[in-house]
Amino acid sequence: MQKNDIVIGFIGTGVMGKSMAGNLLKAGYPLHIFTRTKEKAQELIDQGAVWKESIAEIARDSDVIITMVGYPKDVEDVYFGDNGILAHALPGTYTIDMTTSKPALAKEIFDKARKREIEALDAPVSGGDIGAKNGGLAIMAGGNEEAYRKVLPIFEVMGENIILQGEAGAGQHTKLANQITIASNMVGVCEAISYAKKAGLSPGRVLDSITTGAAGSFSLSKLGPRMLKGDYAPGFYVKHFIKDMTIALESAQEMGLSTPGLSLSLDLYRELAEQGGSDSGTQALIKLFEQ
Incomplete structure (x- = not known):
């Protein structure tokens, strides 16, 4: 057709x-x-x-x-x-x-x-x-x-x-693997930006260097700059990421798999949601590190 x-x-x-x-x-x-x-x-x-x-x-x-x-x-x-x-x-x-x-x-x-x-x-x-x-x-x-x-x-x-x-179901399992990867990565991006600021560096210039190296990722190159601008508009909602991570954690537990990075990220995002960040974009996680 x-x-x-x-x-x-x-x-x-x-x-x-x-x-x-x-x-x-x-x-x-x-x-x-x-x-x-x-x-x-x-x-x-x-x-x-x-x-x-x-x-x-x-x-x-x-x-x-x-x-x-x-x-x-x-x-x-x-x-x-x-x-x-x-x-x-x-x-x-x-x-x-x-x-x-x-x-x-x-x-x-x-x-x-x-x-x-x-x-x-x-x-x-x-x-x-x-x-x-x-x-x-x-x-x-x-x-x-x-x-x-x-x-x-x-x-x-x-x-x-x-x-x-x-x-x-294979598509859903693959997406959960994707979200597990992003979960720990988002924590790393926030920590890296916070570290750069504490060290007295220009975080934007730091991103220019590390986004093209081994640390490169979508979260770092696309969401890192939004964090620096204080742009928390949702490209993907915090509340939906919490939903995805919860499903991923439950699926991992059903298979007897330990996912400590996922668990930590889920805890942090739940804290962000409790502070009123549910409808923000996932890059708003940086707020917890700036407190």
Whole structure:
């Protein structure tokens, strides 16, 4: 099928979902959208997206349905509710959950979708608001390979590093490994900037040196400068990172794996949230080190 024959339904147009949906529109895909607050989707509607009044409408009228919501409970409601996707999508529909959620939930969606002749993929992403805007996200997919191949052109509009990691749930497991890596890294970035300041150095100049060396990372090069500017606008919310780390920690514990770096980072972010930082970007962690 040509892209203008494939109607995409997009549920959840938050910080990242809005840009991801916008890139699909620019690529020429007919787009139906639904989010809890219509006003937040107005920019996409102005660009040509068709607003639907319910998830059930999205499900009935779309060939491919992408979900990018907040928490596992939201995913359950969107997929399993009486007015949800699986109750109303037609056989042959493809669903793609790009929320960071529980691997077991991804498997449950896959199994229930199969019974209704619906193909389900889990495909969480990494790259924050920057990656979402420029179509450069890392997309970590789990599910049936044939289904993955069918929707790959859609993935290629939103991301660059796109890999099928395995069966249903594998995408979620991969994203949790990603979040575990970031968790300790963010603590290191904050400590490095604090150290540079204490040593009387120019922290910006220090970043110029260390971002291209062995210490280089997305967190250091993209979020470090935001920390120095006091820019705590969310590219990725603290509250959602806490959710991701909590799922990762629970999954690690279920497998009998010790993750001390993850545990420390989760404790620090929870402290930040208790101080009112839930809706800040993850780079706001530097505030704890500046106290």
